[in-house]
Each structure stands twice: as C-alpha cells, then as structure tokens.
Amino acid sequence: MTPPPRLPLRLEGVRIELAQRELVPPLDLAIAPGECVTVMGPSGCGKSTLLAMIAGTLDAAFRASGRVRVGELDLTHLPPERRRIGIQFQDDLLFPHLSIAENLAFALPRAVQGRALRRDRVGRALAEAELPGFEDRDPATLSGGQRARVALMRTLLSEPRALLLDEPFNRLDIQLRADFRRFVFEHAAARGLPMLLVTHDPADVPGGGRVVTLGG
DSSP: OOOOOOOOEEEEEEEEEETTEEEEEEEEEEEOTTOEEEEEOSTTSSHHHHHHHHHTOOOTTEEEEEEEEETTEEOTTSOHHHHOEEEEESSOOOOTTSOHHHHHHTTSOTTSOSHHHHHHHHHHHHHHTTOTTOTTOOGGGSOHHHHHHHHHHHHHHTOOSEEEEESTTTTSOHHHHHHHHHHHHHHHHHTTOOEEEEOSOGGGSOTTOOEEEOOO
C-alpha cells in the first residue's frame, strides 16, 4: 500500500450533542500536514467525544452533525476501518499475549505482503523507536516509555491519514513525558500527519501551536 498523501484534516461545522445538551459547538478547523492543534477544556466538555466523532467510533447516545474530511475525501459516513485515522491513547494498549514484533506487525496494512517485507517494516519501526532487537520481547518487560514508543510506532505502521492524540502523555513522569512528547511530534510531523491533541496540561501544547478551547 502506498503511504497516504500529505493532506489537511478538515472539520466543517462539526457539532455534537448529548441529550439535547450541546457539548461541541459548531466547529470549523483545518489542520495542515505536520501541524498539531490542541483541544483543551474541563473534564466532560466533549474533548474525547470530538476525537471519537472524527475516528468514527462515536457512541450512538451522541448526536453529531457536520463533516470530517482529509483533503477532499469525505470521511463522515465511512466506518472506522475505512477512515484510516490513527489514535493514540494514554494507555498503550499493547496486546499482552503477543511479542513486540507481533504487536507491531498487527498494524501493517494487508498490502504489505511477505514475511521478509513485514519483518523489515517491523525492524525499521523498532530502530526508529530506539529499540533495535526488541522483536521477541514480551511487552511486560518494557518500561512505560518504551511501551509508549512501541504503541506509537504501531499506530504509524498502519499508515494513517491523520493522528488523534487522546492525552497520550498522562501516565508518564515529567522527564519521560517531555521525551515522549517530542518523539510523537517529530515522528508524526516527519510523515506529514495532521495531529489533533487532547490534553489538560498546557505544557503539552507544541511551541506556537494553535489551541481550541471547549466548554469555556
């Protein structure tokens, strides 16, 4: 599969309600390839709900309107697997019964055929994560920072069109948080991915980055 072209992520009049209460007011937003826009606001204001709407996993209890596009491609009514939107959570969600290599290979597109090619993709991802030779390791033997890097590389191996970040730095201590934050922004920007970050911490906002405030 050819990596997706570098295109902006666009939200056009996106509005979300729950039980006739407006969580996300009409929102228009264009995020350029390689740019990270941050969404902030108090708990329960709809930050993670907005990410779910973009990813196509919004619970039926919510009512959403508006459109989600990558470039000119309208994703609004596509199922999650056809949207190719990557998402990184605060939990790494590695499969405990699989090795590190198997966790990474799980994300490879079907078009990546052949054991040698798949093994090469996994090896290169581990080298990028500064974890060469970790293919056969059990996820339980990795530190929190190492697990976070593997989880990000698994998301990137799926060749997403955009990257959603749902408080992915929260469970790391101060130094690991800063290192992983830099790792995420550098690797996603290098692939030209538009990024939408949800966080409570102003320190997570990339320098000069735009901030959208909900519930304010």
